[in-house]
Amino acid sequence: MGSSATVIIGYDHQYLQWNWNVKTARMKNYSKRELEEARVTIISIISKCEKVLEKFSDTTPQRTLLLRRINALVLSRELIDNALENHIGSPDDENINC
Numbered sequence: 001m002g003s004s005a006t007v008i009i010g011y012d013h014q015y016l017q018w019n020w021n022v023k024t025a026r027m028k029n030y031s032k033r034e035l036e037e038a039r040v041t042i043i044s045i046i047s048k049c050e051k052v053l054e055k056f057s058d059t060t061p062q063r064t065l066l067l068r069r070i071n072a073l074v075l076s077r078e079l080i081d082n083a084l085e086n087h088i089g090s091p092d093d094e095n096i097n098c
Contacts (some may be wrong), residue, residue: 032087036098039080 056063
Protein backbone atom coordinates (compact mmCIF):
# COMPACT_ATOMS: atom_id res chain seq x y z
CA MET A 1 0.00 0.00 0.00
CA GLY A 2 1.60 3.27 -1.14
CA SER A 3 2.01 6.16 1.20
CA SER A 4 0.07 9.21 0.08
CA ALA A 5 -0.69 12.65 1.39
CA THR A 6 -3.24 15.29 0.55
CA VAL A 7 -1.96 18.84 0.37
CA ILE A 8 -4.41 21.71 0.69
CA ILE A 9 -3.32 25.25 -0.09
CA GLY A 10 -5.68 28.07 0.79
CA TYR A 11 -5.78 31.53 -0.71
CA ASP A 12 -8.69 33.96 -0.34
CA HIS A 13 -11.17 31.21 0.55
CA GLN A 14 -10.32 29.25 -2.57
CA TYR A 15 -8.72 25.89 -1.96
CA LEU A 16 -6.61 23.82 -4.29
CA GLN A 17 -6.09 20.18 -3.51
CA TRP A 18 -3.54 17.73 -4.85
CA ASN A 19 -3.09 14.04 -4.15
CA TRP A 20 0.58 13.27 -3.90
CA ASN A 21 1.95 9.74 -3.95
CA VAL A 22 5.14 9.87 -1.88
CA LYS A 23 6.75 6.82 -3.52
CA THR A 24 6.38 8.11 -7.07
CA ALA A 25 7.12 11.78 -6.41
CA ARG A 26 9.76 13.10 -8.80
CA MET A 27 11.28 16.52 -9.23
CA LYS A 28 10.71 18.12 -12.58
CA ASN A 29 13.71 18.71 -14.80
CA TYR A 30 14.27 22.43 -15.20
CA SER A 31 16.32 24.17 -17.86
CA LYS A 32 19.27 26.30 -16.82
CA ARG A 33 17.35 29.39 -17.93
CA GLU A 34 14.33 28.45 -15.77
CA LEU A 35 16.57 27.99 -12.73
CA GLU A 36 18.33 31.31 -13.32
CA GLU A 37 15.01 33.14 -13.68
CA ALA A 38 13.67 31.50 -10.51
CA ARG A 39 16.87 32.48 -8.67
CA VAL A 40 16.48 36.14 -9.66
CA THR A 41 12.85 36.11 -8.53
CA ILE A 42 13.68 34.47 -5.20
CA ILE A 43 16.46 36.98 -4.52
CA SER A 44 14.01 39.81 -5.20
CA ILE A 45 11.40 38.34 -2.86
CA ILE A 46 14.00 37.83 -0.10
CA SER A 47 15.02 41.48 -0.40
CA LYS A 48 11.42 42.68 -0.20
CA CYS A 49 10.72 40.45 2.82
CA GLU A 50 13.81 41.76 4.61
CA LYS A 51 12.61 45.33 4.11
CA VAL A 52 9.17 44.49 5.52
CA LEU A 53 10.78 42.64 8.44
CA GLU A 54 11.95 45.96 9.88
CA LYS A 55 8.33 47.06 10.33
CA PHE A 56 7.45 44.28 12.79
CA SER A 57 8.44 44.27 16.44
CA ASP A 58 10.44 41.30 17.70
CA THR A 59 7.52 39.65 19.47
CA THR A 60 4.84 39.55 16.78
CA PRO A 61 3.70 36.32 15.12
CA GLN A 62 3.90 38.11 11.77
CA ARG A 63 7.64 38.63 12.25
CA THR A 64 8.16 34.98 13.16
CA LEU A 65 6.21 33.87 10.09
CA LEU A 66 8.16 36.24 7.86
CA LEU A 67 11.48 34.99 9.26
CA ARG A 68 10.44 31.42 8.49
CA ARG A 69 9.48 32.43 4.97
CA ILE A 70 12.82 34.16 4.47
CA ASN A 71 14.63 31.04 5.69
CA ALA A 72 12.64 28.88 3.26
CA LEU A 73 13.42 31.25 0.39
CA VAL A 74 17.14 31.29 1.27
CA LEU A 75 17.10 27.48 1.29
CA SER A 76 15.40 27.50 -2.13
CA ARG A 77 18.02 29.87 -3.49
CA GLU A 78 20.83 27.67 -2.15
CA LEU A 79 19.30 24.57 -3.75
CA ILE A 80 19.06 26.37 -7.08
CA ASP A 81 22.66 27.58 -6.69
CA ASN A 82 23.79 24.00 -6.07
CA ALA A 83 21.92 22.74 -9.12
CA LEU A 84 23.46 25.46 -11.28
CA GLU A 85 26.99 24.86 -9.91
CA ASN A 86 26.76 21.15 -10.65
CA HIS A 87 25.85 21.82 -14.27
CA ILE A 88 28.15 24.66 -15.28
CA GLY A 89 28.48 24.82 -19.04
CA SER A 90 25.08 23.24 -19.71
CA PRO A 91 23.27 24.78 -22.65
CA ASP A 92 20.25 26.92 -21.74
CA ASP A 93 17.87 24.41 -23.24
CA GLU A 94 19.38 21.39 -21.46
CA ASN A 95 17.27 20.27 -18.51
CA ILE A 96 18.85 19.98 -15.09
CA ASN A 97 17.52 17.32 -12.72
CA CYS A 98 17.01 18.88 -9.31
